[in-house]
Each structure stands twice: as C-alpha cells, then as structure tokens.
Amino acid sequence: MDFYNVINVAHFDAGYDSLNWEERLHIALDSAQGLEYLHESCTPSIVHRDVKTPNILLDKNLVAKISDFGLSRAFNAAHTHISTVAAGTLGYLDPEYHATFQLTVTTDVYSFGIVLLEIVTGQPPVFMDPQTIHLPNWVRQKIANGSVHDVVDKKLLDQYDATHLQTVIDLAMNCLENASIDRPSMTEVVSVLKVCLPISSERQSATSTPRKKNVMDAEIPRQFQLMISGASTTSYEGSSFQSGYTGGVSEISHISGR
Numbered sequence: 001m002d003f004y005n006v007i008n009v010a011h012f013d014a015g016y017d018s019l020n021w022e023e024r025l026h027i028a029l030d031s032a033q034g035l036e037y038l039h040e041s042c043t044p045s046i047v048h049r050d051v052k053t054p055n056i057l058l059d060k061n062l063v064a065k066i067s068d069f070g071l072s073r074a075f076n077a078a079h080t081h082i083s084t085v086a087a088g089t090l091g092y093l094d095p096e097y098h099a100t101f102q103l104t105v106t107t108d109v110y111s112f113g114i115v116l117l118e119i120v121t122g123q124p125p126v127f128m129d130p131q132t133i134h135l136p137n138w139v140r141q142k143i144a145n146g147s148v149h150d151v152v153d154k155k156l157l158d159q160y161d162a163t164h165l166q167t168v169i170d171l172a173m174n175c176l177e178n179a180s181i182d183r184p185s186m187t188e189v190v191s192v193l194k195v196c197l198p199i200s201s202e203r204q205s206a207t208s209t210p211r212k213k214n215v216m217d218a219e220i221p222r223q224f225q226l227m228i229s230g231a232s233t234t235s236y237e238g239s240s241f242q243s244g245y246t247g248g249v250s251e252i253s254h255i256s257g258r
Contacts, residue, residue, distance in 0.1 A: 021160035023062060024119045025168070025197040030064035031056050032193055035112060036186040038066070039105045045075040047103055051111035052092045052125075053118050073103060091125030091134065096180050106180035112189065113175025120168060122153030136176050139169070164196040 038046040049071040057065045094110040125135045142150040171192045
C-alpha cells in the first residue's frame with residue numbers, strides 16, 4: 001500500500017491541493033484516534049513522543065496512520081510520568097516536558113495541537129512572518145488583531161463551517177496549554193472532532209471508491225509491543241530534540257483509529 005506524508009497535505013506540494021474542510025477533519029480524526037489507541041488501549045500505554053505531520057501518513061483513500069515509533073516509550077499506569085531527557089522535534093515539543101524532563105501522554109497531546117493548527121492553516125510549525133514565529137503565537141496574533149477566519153488556509157476558499165472552525169481552533173489551543181494538567185486527553189480530543197465531523201460522514205477517494213472504515217488488526221497490538229520493547233533498548237535522545245529515525249516504516253507501525 002502506498003502512503004503519503006501528511007505534511008505534503010498540510011503544505012500542498014504533493015498534488016493534494018483540492019483537499020476540502022471535511023477531508024482535513026477526517027485526517028485529524030484518524031490521527032487523533034490512532035493516538036487515543038496508543039494512550040488508552042495499549043497495555044502498557046504508549047507515548048509516541050514525536051507526533052508531527054511528517055509522522056502521519058495517508059493511504060490512497062486519505063486514511064491517516066500514525067508512524068515512526070523510534071522515540072516511543074511504554075508508559076506504566078502505576079507511574080505519573082517517565083523521567084527522561086527531552087526528545088522530539090522543535091516546533092512540536094511540549095514546553096513542560098522540555099523544562100522538567102517528565103514525560104506523560106499529554107506530551108503527545110501538545111504536539112497534536114500543533115498538527116491540528118497545521119491542518120487548518122496550511123502553515124508549518126515555525127516560519128518567517130517576517131521574523132521567526134511559532135505557529136500557535138501566529139494564530140493568537142491573527143485572531144487578536146482580526147478574527148478566527150484570518151488563520152484559515154486560503155486554499156479552502158472560505159468553504160468551511162464557521163462554527164466547527166472555531167471549535168477546532170479552540171480544541172487545538174486547549175491541547176497547547178503550557179500546563180499539561182490543563183490539556184484534554186486524546187479521548188476528549190476525539191469526542192470533539194467527532195462532533196465537528198460525524199463518523200457517518202463518508203468521503204470518496206479520487207477513484208470514487210467508498211472510504212473504508214479500518215478495524216485495528218488484532219495482531220497489531222502484540223507486534224507493536226514487541227517492536228517497542230526492541231526500540232526501547234536504543235537511545236535516540238540528543239540535544240537537538242530531533243528524531244534521527246529515517247528508515248522505512250513497516251505495516252505494523254501504522255496505527256489508525258479506524
């Protein structure tokens with residue numbers, strides 16, 4: 001199966017310039033459900049630790065999959081956090097984790113907030129405007145000086161639900177709270193996105209093939225646990241906070257909520 005990188009969807013340089021509002025929300029929901037699965041359904045829970053648009057892949061029906069578990073850590077529910085050197089990608093890195101070196105599942109929630117803003121705005125996490133600016137700060141400034149509509153990707157041509165836009169922006173900013181205790185869980189994120197885009201809403205692929213509702217392969221959890229246990233013996237952490245994992249991603253490392 002061919003997969004495409006969702007960063008190309010967010011920034012529109014791989015032939016997906018016709019993605020509409022509904023399709024973007026489907027991608028957001030797929031990704032959120034994948035993270036919800038890692039946090040809530042895996043035993044022990046899995047913290048991805050490098051959630052970003054380059055690590056979200058799309059199949060030919062634009063079903064999103066979480067990939068690249070090179071930095072992932074198993075998280076025992078008996079502990080409130082994992083003490084570890086901060087790792088991830090600049091622009092997506094949870095500031096609380098960066099400051100305290102205490103890893104929790106809310107680290108993924110923060111990074112997903114950045115992904116949500118990318119999907120809505122079409123902007124990268126850090127860019128020049130005209131000085132270097134972090135995407136959440138750009139969104140705050142735009143809204144403070146105008147309205148929430150000023151942050152929407154112009155390629156949407158104003159074809160979106162204004163109420164749901166506000167809901168998604170609010171959700172993203174909640175995910176980006178500096179204090180992890182103030183962030184929603186991925187289950188709560190999924191619930192909000194479902195309100196904006198009912199599951200019954202189906203989209204068609206480029207070939208008019210109905211979008212399939214994927215069911216998590218029963219074998220994936222076991223294989224995933226084996227993969228994580230093997231990956232955990234290798235250190236990927238460094239002062240750059242950038243994942244060095246560039247290898248191919250196997251089918252078992254593609255996690256989707258559908």
